[in-house]
Amino acid sequence: MKSLPKNVWVLALGLALMMSASSLVVFVGGLVGSELAPSKRLATLPVAAIIVGTAIATVPVALMMKRFGRRTTFLVIIAFTVAISLLAAYSIHIQSFYLFCFSLALIGLSVASLNQFRFAAMESVSVDQVPKAASTVLLGGIAAAFVGPEIAVGGKELLSEPFTGSFILLALLFVFGFIIISFYQNVSVDSKETDAPGRPLSEIIKQPVFWTAVLCAMMGYAVMSFIMTATPVSMHVMDGHSLEDTKWVIQSHIVAMFLPSLFTAWIISKVGIKNMMLTGIGAFAICLIIAYTGHHVGHYWGSLILLGIGWNFLFIGGTTLLPRAYNNNERFKVQALNEFMIFGTQALAALSAGLVVSAVGWENLILITVPLLAIPLGAILFTRKATA
Known part of the structure; x- marks a missing residue:
């Protein structure tokens, strides 16, 4: 098979740096929220804010790309995120919980743009x-899994208020990201068709x-986000595990989300999209069993590893399947609808995670996710020929 074009590697390197915004917020959002929020039940609102911002921004970002092209849109949003990262740092410095949530919601615009990287890469190849x-x-x-939490810890004590420096370091990463994405080139397509x-x-x-494509990616994200968002609160705040152990679990989870990408193309070629996504649902099921059975670090670690693998198989499966539903001239509106449905559902999951884990505990949160797995399972079985 011929090698991948430069665009794909530029996008991969850019994602490695800038997706660290998500891993940083997942790691510290609930911790900062626990200190600043007027109620402990609002502790995960900052994490939910970035996801809500992502959901709201998906359609505008797709429309911007249709109007101005992917490259220009990417660069404008990255530059905007540099300023917003500094606003997040300032909000922590002045101890403003709601300004912090607002700034993270605006960073969601950047995440919505980063989520388009996979479509830009797919359009760059045969x-x-x-x-x-x-x-x-x-x-x-994979790199983002380490970069985000590491700059969170590294920047925690840079200034007087914990984690203020973390968001200043994030702004610097987006400066480097801007330089990298400047090497991306828009893909030429048939003007008559588009x-x-x-x-x-x-x-x-x-x-x-x-x-099938949408529901598998949507439910995969919902289950993953619901459990992942609640984990730092349950593990560090409620169970008293150390910040280092919590960081390790979150880093391991994010690595598990992306490391299978080394093999998913090969898996699809050997067993098909359907069987890969069914395996993802199986990984989710085992994850829930492990998570339900205990609160030790090993339980959190093992369950979140499987949570990441399950997400990867369902999300890449759904992403790969989606182009079968549209023609090239329909791609922006279908991709926008797909992203809005996925990240809108993820936002609901993240918003409710803190409330649920605080109100009913970790075990009941896990039980709530069980019926959600039936949705992608039914969709796959219903369209088994189309997903082969």
């Missing part, structure tokens, strides 16, 4: 290289393959 391009870009998340209006969304969403 059809046979689509699974490899998508998984290669997501490999950048200028044509294409089918209306009402027709596109009637396809079973569309719903």
Whole structure:
């Protein structure tokens, strides 16, 4: 198979640096929230804020890319995020919980843009290289898994208020990210095809393959976000495990989210998208069993490893499957709808995670996720021929 083009590697390296915003917020958002929030039940609101911001920004970002092109949109949003990261640092410095949440919601615009990297990579390659391009870009998340928590810890004591320096370091990462993404080049496409209006969304969403792609990615993200967002609060605040142990569990989880990307293209070629996504659902099921059975560091670590693997198989499976539902001239509106549904659901999961774990405890939070696994399972079985 021919090598991947420069665009794919530029996007992967950019994601490695800038997706650290998500891992940083997952790690410290609940901890900062526990100190600043007027109520402990609002502790995970900062984490939820970035996800809500991502969900709200998905459609505007897609429209910007259609109007101005991917490269210009990427660069403008990255530059904007440098300023917003500094605003987040300032909000911690003045101890403003709601300004902190607002700044993280604005960083969601950047995350919405970063989530388009996989589509930009897929458009840069031939059809046979689509699974490899998508998984290669997501490999950048492995580095982000370490970079985000490390700059969180490294910047914690830089200034008087804990974690203020962490967001200043994040701003510097986005400066480097801007330089890297400046090497990305827009992909030339058939102007006649892209200028044509294409089918209306009402027709596109009637396809079973569309719903299978969306529901698998959507439920994979919801289950992952629900458990992941609650983990630092349950583990560090409620169970008293150390910050280092909590960092290790979150880092391991994010590595597990992206490390399987080394193999997913090969897995798809050998067993098909359907069987890979079914394996992801199985990983989720085992994750829930481990998480339910105890509160030791090993229980958190093992369950979040499997949580990451399950997410990867469902998300990459859904991403790879989605182009079967649209033509090239329909891609922006379908991708925008896909992203809005995925991250809107993830936002609901993240918003409720802190409330649920505080109100009913870790075990009941785990039980709540069980019925969610039936949704992607049913979608896969219903369209088993289309997902082969």
